[in-house]
Amino acid sequence: DGDDPTQIVLVEYDADGKLDNITTGRLSDMKNGLETTKNKETQKDSEGNTVTIETWAVVVKAKGSTGKDATTARVVYIVNRPVEFYYKDANDKTQTGYYDYSVAVEDGKFAVTVDAPKLGAGEVINEIIIRDADGKIIDRITKNIPEIVGGKISLIVPEDAAEIEFVTGEYVPPVDETKAAITVNFDAGVESVMIGETTVTTSGGKAVVTKDTDTDMTINLKKNFEIKDVAGATLKAENVYTINVSEDGAVTITTIDASQQVLTLAGLLGPKADVKVYVNGDLYSGTVNEEDKLAGVQSTYTVPADAKIVIKLAADSSITSAKTVKVGSTSVTLADGGAAWGDTIGFTMPKTALTLNMTAADNLNDGDNAAPEVITITLNGGVTAQYKPAGAGAEYADVVSGEAVEKGGSLKITGKGTGAAVVGALTVAGNSSGAASVADLATKALETVATDGTELTGTVDSSIELWSATVVKTTGTDVTAKGKVLAANDADASATKTNGIYIPVDTTLTIAGGDFDGYVVTNETGIMHAGESQATLTVTGADAWNIYGATKLSMGEGVQATYDTNKHPVDGDFVNAAQEVTFTAVKGDGTEDAEKVVVKDKADKGYGSAVTDPEVVDGDETYVAYTKVTLKINGGKLEIANPVITGKFLTILTGTSAADGDVIGIAKGTPIIITGSAAADEKIKVSEGATDKTSDYVIDGSDTIGTATSAPEASIEVGEKALTIEQA
Structure with missing residues (x-):
């Protein structure tokens, strides 16, 4: 209207x-x-x-x-x-659903809530199919399936939806056209196979890789098994292969059991009566097949791979000098025992058959030629090196630590590791400047070596172990620093080593000895103190380490200790016992306090001589700041009450210089008696700087006037201000 x-x-x-x-x-x-x-x-x-x-x-x-x-x-x-609607489920049963008008939808669609299907263990909804009244599929939901809440599921469906079907089962990932499935087949010798991030532990298992892309496959074998063949992949490194496919495929891994191998002994070792074979310490008890060959008797033994084998020889003359030779890829060590059944041949049985043919005393063949004598070069602490065997055409190659190489080659150090230098002996005195000479390789006494690829003088004729090392130096009578590298206390940087010694990095030294409160351990140049004492040092880095026998510093409030102009130990710190320290009285802001002097008074006497010159820390004393008192009376004296005997007094200072005066520190609040020298009509004078403060300090009735035969006296109580005492 x-x-x-x-x-x-x-x-x-x-x-x-x-x-x-x-x-x-x-x-x-x-x-x-x-x-x-x-x-x-x-x-x-x-x-x-x-x-x-x-x-x-x-x-x-x-x-x-x-x-x-x-x-x-x-x-x-x-x-x-x-409010509600009705629909057919996958079994053609009529179900009740509900419209959800709280959800905004496009024209021609409805938001509905329906009963969710019941899912078994491990089941999910993979797809929702929506049909109209004629059974025609009008929509599919395959991604972002809504969650089931309270047994219900909410969907957005076309307005002519009449039937909803839920497709359930195990989770089926969406198809990725860039991926390929690899089936991994293997036999009983394989423990597991890792392809990318997937580990397959059962033959026939699958892994997914990216098509046309190199993917590493690592094969983990069971003990004593070796890989015989891998089909469908390319060898990259030991037990590592590369897979590169453009479609689904398979790899098949075949192994061999290398747990038992055949050891053949020939030549002087052939007759079984002339040798005793020990396997992991036990005399061989298996079958020995002894055969006559054209080249002589040959015997075979079946032994486990990786077993420690020792062959003892009946004839003492079989081996006359110790050495290690290479037969195939196996290092074999010959030792002269000096008696019948004393000569031995030792090695670790490889995972392949091995033949040892001793053609003459001291000689094992590798095939038709004498087995070359080998040594090992062991590298520690990050040291890197290259080795070149003797002979024309040989080239340098990187040293693999512990692997056997032919004797008599040339060595050069290419990296000194994490320490400051490379050493080849643990008992040679070092030099903190790093200027020690390179010693003979044959004696394994390398102190420092070039790290720029320079070839070392001489040939390597025996096995050698090299360590990256850093100088450790101990200071203080009887201080010791010992640790274990190969044997107990073989690393020794005790104070007897004047310039310190190179100690291999990662070695832990135990520090002890000497009459000290503790030890300062540091690799910082010029640092002579530490907050805590250390009983051990694990050597790291290239900077030289110093270990100092130390004294614990005790200081009161208002005292500052200084060395090297800017190093300030504090109360409770440990200080190198040989380091001289200057002690200064300071204010709260750290500036010098001219009203006080530093004295040593652990006994809490209340006075002490001023510490004016640098000195090593006195571990039996406490450094405190007391009021500065200067006595400018030659022959005069200062006394305090005797704390032990009542009525008696202690002289704490006697004047020796009227011109410059004698200085003492006295605790605030301490009463003192001042006695001057005999002089007619003179009295005790007390000043703060240039200001006469006699009347402020002298206790009433305590002062007397001097005569030609008697000295003037006065009693005062020391305050916070520095005092000068004279007579006039």
Whole structure:
């Protein structure tokens, strides 16, 4: 009627959720901002199911109108909509679902909530298929499957949806066209196979790789098994292969059992009566097959791979000098025992058959030629080196620590490791400047060596072990620092080594000895103190380590200790016992306090001589700051009450210089008696600097005037200000 016009839209749906009618009109009794459910009624859908229809009236917004009446208009939507709906499941059973009007959807779709399928262990919903009333598929949901909440699942479906089918089962990952599946087949010799990030422990298992891309496959073998063949992959390194495929494929791994191998002994070793074979310390008890060959008797033994084999020879003359030779890839050590059954041949049985043919005393053949004598070069602490065997055409190659190389070649150090130098002996005195000479390789006494690739003088004729090492130096009578590298205390940097000694990095030294409160351990140049004493040192880095026998410093408040102009130990620190320290009285801000001097007074006597010169720390004393008192009376004296004998006094200072005075430190609040020297009509004078403060300090009735035969006296109590005592 124009007074309060409200535009309304009536939107009606039938029981099947189809739009049924839209009507416009006015509704004057609606209140702005309210949402009111008007009523509910039921209808039958096309299948005869009863559906609840609810009517909602919603005030959506207010807007101003123009015109001569200038009234306010509100837009109201009145909606009739069904609450539930019915659908067929995968078994063609009718199920009840509910519309979800809280979710905004595109035109032609509805948000609905339906019963979720019951899932077994490990099952998921892989796909949701939606059909219309004729059974035609009108939508599929394969990604971002909604979660099941309270047994229900919410979906957005086309408006003509009539059937919902859930496809369930084990999780099926989406197909990635860039990936390929590799089936891994292997026999009983394989423990596991790792392809990329996937570990396969059962033959026939699968792993996924990226197509046309190199992927590493690492094969973990069971003990004593070796790889015989790998089909479908390319060898990259020991037990590591590369897979590169453009489609799904397979790899097949075949192994051999290398747990038992055949050892053949020939030549002087052939007759079984002339040798005794020990396997892991036990005399061989298996079958020995002895055969006569054209070259002589040959015997075979079956022994485990990796077993420690020792062959003892009946004839003492079989081996006359110790050495190690290389037969195939196996290092074989010959030792002269000096008696029948004393000569031995020792080695670790390889995972392949091995033949040892002793053609003459001291000579084992490698095939048709004498087995070359070998040595080992062991590298520690990050040392790197190269080795070149003797002979024309030989070239340098990187040393693999512990591997046998032919004797008599040349060595050069290419990297000194984490320490400062390379050493080849543990008992040679070092030099903290690093200027020691390179010793003979044959004696294994390398102290320092070039690390720029320079070839070392001489040939390597015996096995050698090299360590990266750093200088350790001990200071202090009887201080010791010992540790184990190969044997107990073979690394010794005790104080008897004047310049210190190179100690291999990662060696732990135990520190002891000497009459000290503790030990300062540091690799910082110029540092002579530490907050804590150390009983051990693990050697690291290239900077030289110093170990000092140390004294524990005891200081009171207001005292600063200094050495090397800017190093300041504090109370409780340990200081190199040989280091001289300057002690200064300071204020709270760290500036020098001219009113005080530093004295040593662990006994708490309340006074002491001023410490004016640098000195090593006195571990039996405590350094404290007392008020500075200067006595400028030649022959005068200062006394305090004797703390032990009542009525007696102790002289704490006697004047020796009237010009410069004699200085003492006295604790604040201490009463003292001043006695001058005999002089007529003179009295004791007390000053603060140039200011006469006699009247402020002298206790009433305590002062006397001197005569030609008697000295003046006065009693005072020391305060915080520095005092000068004279007589005038």
